[in-house]
Amino acid sequence: MAHVDERTARRVAEEAREKAWRLPSFGKQLFLGDFRLDLIHPHPRPDEEDQGKGEEFLARLREFCETKVDPRVIEREARIPDDVIKGLKALGAFGMKIPEEYGGLGLSQVYYNKALMLAGSTHSALGALLSAHQSIGVPQPIKLFGTDRQKREFLPRCVNEISAFLLTEPDVGSDPARLRTTAVPDGDEYVIDGVKLWTTNGVIADLLVVMARVPKSEGHRGGITAFVVEAKSEGVTVENRNAFMGLRGIENGVTRLHQVRVPAANRVGEEGQGLKIALTTLNTGRLSLPAMCAGAAKWATMIAREWSRERVQWGRPVGEHEAVAAKISFIAATAYALEAMVDLSSALADDSRNDIRIEAALAKLYASEMACRVADELVQIRGGRGYETAESLAARGERGVPAEQLLRDLRINRIFEGSSEIMRLLIAREAVDTHLSVAGDIIDPDADLKAKAKAVGRAGGFYSTWFPTLLAGAGQRPGSYAGFGPLARHLRYVERSSRKLARSVFYAAGRWQGGLERRQGFLGRMVDIGAELFAMSAVCVRAKADDRPEAYELAEAFCAQARVRIGELFDRLWHNTDALDARLARRVMDGRYTWLEEGVLDPSIPGPWIAEPAPGPSRRKNVHHTVA
Numbered sequence: 158m159a160h161v162d163e164r165t166a167r168r169v170a171e172e173a174r175e176k177a178w179r180l181p182s183f184g185k186q187l188f189l190g191d192f193r194l195d196l197i198h199p200h201p202r203p204d205e206e207d208q209g210k211g212e213e214f215l216a217r218l219r220e221f222c223e224t225k226v227d228p229r230v231i232e233r234e235a236r237i238p239d240d241v242i243k244g245l246k247a248l249g250a251f252g253m254k255i256p257e258e259y260g261g262l263g264l265s266q267v268y269y270n271k272a273l274m275l276a277g278s279t280h281s282a283l284g285a286l287l288s289a290h291q292s293i294g295v296p297q298p299i300k301l302f303g304t305d306r307q308k309r310e311f312l313p314r315c316v317n318e319i320s321a322f323l324l325t326e327p328d329v330g331s332d333p334a335r336l337r338t339t340a341v342p343d344g345d346e347y348v349i350d351g352v353k354l355w356t357t358n359g360v361i362a363d364l365l366v367v368m369a370r371v372p373k374s375e376g377h378r379g380g381i382t383a384f385v386v387e388a389k390s391e392g393v394t395v396e397n398r399n400a401f402m403g404l405r406g407i408e409n410g411v412t413r414l415h416q417v418r419v420p421a422a423n424r425v426g427e428e429g430q431g432l433k434i435a436l437t438t439l440n441t442g443r444l445s446l447p448a449m450c451a452g453a454a455k456w457a458t459m460i461a462r463e464w465s466r467e468r469v470q471w472g473r474p475v476g477e478h479e480a481v482a483a484k485i486s487f488i489a490a491t492a493y494a495l496e497a498m499v500d501l502s503s504a505l506a507d508d509s510r511n512d513i514r515i516e517a518a519l520a521k522l523y524a525s526e527m528a529c530r531v532a533d534e535l536v537q538i539r540g541g542r543g544y545e546t547a548e549s550l551a552a553r554g555e556r557g558v559p560a561e562q563l564l565r566d567l568r569i570n571r572i573f574e575g576s577s578e579i580m581r582l583l584i585a586r587e588a589v590d591t592h593l594s595v596a597g598d599i600i601d602p603d604a605d606l607k608a609k610a611k612a613v614g615r616a617g618g619f620y621s622t623w624f625p626t627l628l629a630g631a632g633q634r635p636g637s638y639a640g641f642g643p644l645a646r647h648l649r650y651v652e653r654s655s656r657k658l659a660r661s662v663f664y665a666a667g668r669w670q671g672g673l674e675r676r677q678g679f680l681g682r683m684v685d686i687g688a689e690l691f692a693m694s695a696v697c698v699r700a701k702a703d704d705r706p707e708a709y710e711l712a713e714a715f716c717a718q719a720r721v722r723i724g725e726l727f728d729r730l731w732h733n734t735d736a737l738d739a740r741l742a743r744r745v746m747d748g749r750y751t752w753l754e755e756g757v758l759d760p761s762i763p764g765p766w767i768a769e770p771a772p773g774p775s776r777r778k779n780v781h782h783t784v785a
């Protein structure tokens with residue numbers, strides 16, 4: 158596939174979208190100016206059986222992580238020891254979300270995420286190992302889309318075996334329309350050829366979910382399709398074990414598939430459904446990363462608390478200097494908010510009362526961005542010790558606090574499972590869905606005149622009733638949300654801001670019409686405002702459920718901080734440098750300012766002193782299969 162234009166990329170993304178909204182969505186209504194607090198309040202509580210099972214497992218996992226895992230060894234050797242993997246299997250940690258009838262633990266979403274938070278706080282590579290297997294690997298798509306036979310065959314295996322999800326290719330990152338791996342039908346088999354990049358768990362996996370393109374032919378509708386592939390199949394080769402800025406210990410590789418024969422019975426869903434399956438799997442799978450980000454923020458709160466009291470400079474503990482105090486307050490309030498968002502979204506998912514695809518996506522975007530800020534502030538609070546490795550600190554007799562590691566490990570969350578830029582586009586698409594379904598044909602270049610005329614009529618009807626609802630609401634009534642005590646004023650703010658946001662989208666759609674989809678600056682800020690409003694809502698609902706003064710204090714601080722950020726975002730919706738930036742970026746890419754780059758060397762171009770590249774960490778022997 159030599160060239161895929163933007164329109165094709167959008168069409169492929171659109172086809173992968175789940176179009177129906179069968180259940181109510183808090184997030185969708187929020188962007189429409191309809192603050193449906195009733196959808197998230199009172200905070201759903203786990204049922205007693207789920208809670209008992211979950212707490213029992215958490216206790217066993219905690220004991221294992223505390224006594225059997227040395228995170229310093231993982232960090233030093235960039236590898237999770239075999240006995241740790243074996244121990245996790247024995248605990249059932251690879252089958253946390255697999256139903257009990259297939260040998261798994263059958264944990265709820267709430268407890269699955271709590272377990273990931275715990276394991277990920279021990280070492281982030283453990284979180285990656287468990288979540289890549291269960292949130293995107295074989296178990297989840299098979300549970301949701303597999304046939305009975307596939308469930309019986311693969312789910313019990315996934316309790317004890319490791320799986321990986323292979324979508325990305327050297328030329329396919331955010332744009333699956335470019336996917337080149339092929340699966341050619343041959344009798345009752347498919348023959349897969351292609352190269353997959355950055356396969357988390359791919360180096361040690363037993364089972365792979367491979368996304369490949371089936372060519373259209375007689376009897377085959379074709380399209381991007383998901384397959385379960387045995388990693389030991391002839392023709393599967395792990396060509397490299399990749400190393401990264403952080404997440405040392407992740408078993409991530411390059412996997413080549415050469416003439417790999419896969420039974421048609423291993424196809425998941427129908428031909429052409431692969432991306433839809435991947436996206437639907439991610440509806441709840443997306444909560445794993447925010448859960449681990451929330452865990453990181455909780456740990457950062459603890460380190461910030463301890464260090465800011467202990468370290469005295471200029472006659473006071475550093476936490477008493479206002480500049481540092483602001484960072485502590487930000488870290489603690491954000492930790493509370495991230496956990497509130499994850500717990501609420503997970504509990505809603507368990508309840509199956511709401512469609513949580515927007516909330517989970519907002520949580521992924523928001524938590525990955527905010528956790529990076531939290532880690533950065535933690536490094537700053539720790540000063541020079543924040544920049545020093547835990548190993549070096551310990552070697553000179555200090556406590557080995559891995560603050561710099563946190564910063565390195567968290568950074569990837571803004572890139573994988575949908576980069577922040579792509580998440581903003583996906584969420585923006587969902588946020589404007591109602592507008593597109595009533596008025597989309599007016600701006601669709603492919604719609605004929607009849608369809609456009611129909612859309613004008615439909616839009617007239619919809620907007621004449623919808624727009625007036627944006628002008629007044631509960632947020633303007635001083636006594637509303639009184640049950641929330643001091644937090645009521647923040648909920649009123651959320652209600653007012655939700656309407657303001659919806660009005661802004663309406664104005665923007667009128668101003669840019671079809672061009673709105675390319676206004677990524679505007680759309681991104683709109684989504685960021687939505688994320689802050691969701692976080693504020695989750696925090697207030699959580700504080701009320703926690704029902705203790707300390708929870709109200711944290712919620713108060715978070716809401717006050719979020720309101721400052723929201724104010725800036727609203728301002729920047731209309732006052733920004735987007736057009737100027739786009740112009741300047743084009744000129745940079747055209748090479749207009751290359752003189753600016755003079756006076757430095759480029760370390761990525763090897764000099765004569767480099768004989769050959771340094772060897773990477775050793776590969777696991779048992780997984781290096783040769784090309785047939």
Ligand SMILES: Cc1cc2nc3c(=O)[nH]c(=O)nc-3n(C[C@H](O)[C@H](O)[C@H](O)COP(=O)(O)OP(=O)(O)OC[C@H]3O[C@@H](n4cnc5c(N)ncnc54)[C@H](O)[C@@H]3O)c2cc1C
Nearest residue numbers: 322323324325329330331355356357572573574576578579
């Ligand atoms: C440690 C690690 C583990 C991974 N694990 C897996 C895995 O298990 N399975 C798997 O399949 N993949 C995995 N990936 C791949 C990961 O999902 C991709 O890196 C990610 O999707 C981004 O793709 P890319 O790196 O090719 O960036 P690109 O798509 O090339 O994007 C480059 C930049 O452009 C931005 N961008 C791209 N398109 C747009 C657009 N339309 N509008 C605005 N901005 C845009 C991106 O946000 C990014 O900032 C992993 C990657 C890493 C580093």
